[in-house]
Amino acid sequence: MWRRVVSLPPLLSSSNSRRLNQVIQHSQFVLLRFLSVKFWRDSVTLFNPQVQVAYGFNASQVFSTQAEEGVSGARRKPFVTFVLGGPGSGKGTQCTRIVNTFGFTHLNVGDLLRKEIYSDSENGSMILDTIKEGKIVSSEVTVKLIKNSIEANENSRILVDGFPRSEENRIAYERVVGVEPDIVLFFDCPKEEMVKRVLNRNEGRIDDNIDTVKERLTMFSELNLPVIKHYSKKGKLHKIDGTGTEDEIFERVLPIFAALR
Ligand SMILES: Nc1ncnc2c1ncn2[C@@H]1O[C@H](COP(=O)(O)OP(=O)(O)O)[C@@H](O)[C@H]1O
Numbered sequence: 001m002w003r004r005v006v007s008l009p010p011l012l013s014s015s016n017s018r019r020l021n022q023v024i025q026h027s028q029f030v031l032l033r034f035l036s037v038k039f040w041r042d043s044v045t046l047f048n049p050q051v052q053v054a055y056g057f058n059a060s061q062v063f064s065t066q067a068e069e070g071v072s073g074a075r076r077k078p079f080v081t082f083v084l085g086g087p088g089s090g091k092g093t094q095c096t097r098i099v100n101t102f103g104f105t106h107l108n109v110g111d112l113l114r115k116e117i118y119s120d121s122e123n124g125s126m127i128l129d130t131i132k133e134g135k136i137v138s139s140e141v142t143v144k145l146i147k148n149s150i151e152a153n154e155n156s157r158i159l160v161d162g163f164p165r166s167e168e169n170r171i172a173y174e175r176v177v178g179v180e181p182d183i184v185l186f187f188d189c190p191k192e193e194m195v196k197r198v199l200n201r202n203e204g205r206i207d208d209n210i211d212t213v214k215e216r217l218t219m220f221s222e223l224n225l226p227v228i229k230h231y232s233k234k235g236k237l238h239k240i241d242g243t244g245t246e247d248e249i250f251e252r253v254l255p256i257f258a259a260l261r
């Protein structure tokens with residue numbers, strides 16, 4: 001059999017075979033040049049700090065996202081709204097309405113922390129003690145929970161309710177997540193009204209008692225007001241009068257989101 005094959009006449013003459021080799025070598029050269037130019041361009045784009053800020057990623061995140069999602073590209077940055085206000089100012093109540101009207105996902109940071117207490121996590125008892133005392137949980141724990149929830153969320157509109165409660169919270173979020181919120185709502189409500197609402201809340205919360213509420217109000221004035229000032233200076237703050245009926249307050253919220261549609 002071997003003899004029969006070698007005895008067959010050559011398929012190409014030696015000059016044709018040389019020409020074919022040249023064509024193959026040239027094609028390999030063109031392909032390699034194309035691939036190296038494309039790689040260089042992609043790298044320059046991905047490592048450009050302006051591009052990273054605009055799209056809310058850093059290069060390492062993009063590479064891991066590409067690995068997870070194929071070559072279709074990085075996920076779009078969600079529209080993030082922080083919702084601030086003292087205890088009982090009506091954040092949760094108004095968030096529910098925004099969700100129903102504008103299709104946002106509601107991340108209630110107090111709920112994320114309470115879930116940790118009941119899920120037997122390593123930080124559970126520390127979170128329980130901190131909430132009972134009316135203090136703020138360390139940013140390291142809170143920001144990780146928020147980041148995980150944002151990443152697990154498919155919706156492109158997110159409300160982060162009850163965060164940041166301190167400058168430490170704010171700075172840690174910006175460092176870890178790498179982007180600022182798009183807008184910030186602040187429900188402004190007199191202290192006596194907030195106390196009245198919290199004491200009537202009736203959700204069985206360990207922090208809805210007069211002693212803890214007093215401490216939470218002190219924390220709010222000392223730690224949260226500087227955050228509100230910060231966003232006000234940046235032009236991101238929407239201060240909303242938090243008094244009146246739920247309907248009246250939502251009437252004040254509506255135009256903020258309607259304008260974004
Ligand atoms: N405009 C309002 N008037 C009276 N009670 C309200 C109003 N908005 C909310 N509440 C009630 O006050 C309590 C605190 O509201 P909530 O939305 O939980 O505030 P926050 O999340 O800011 O602590 C809840 O029992 C809620 O039903």
Ligand SMILES: Nc1ccn([C@H]2C[C@H](O)[C@@H](COP(=O)(O)OP(=O)(O)O)O2)c(=O)n1
Pocket residue numbers: 085086087088091092109110111113130131134135136137138142161162163164165169207216
């Ligand atoms: N960013 C946050 C948010 C909440 N916490 C803790 C401390 C807060 O008093 C409790 C409860 O928060 P939650 O947002 O549910 O409270 P209110 O809705 O404002 O009454 O959780 C925190 O430590 N850091």
Ligand SMILES: [Mg+2]
Pocket residue numbers: 091092110162
């Ligand atoms: Mg709430």
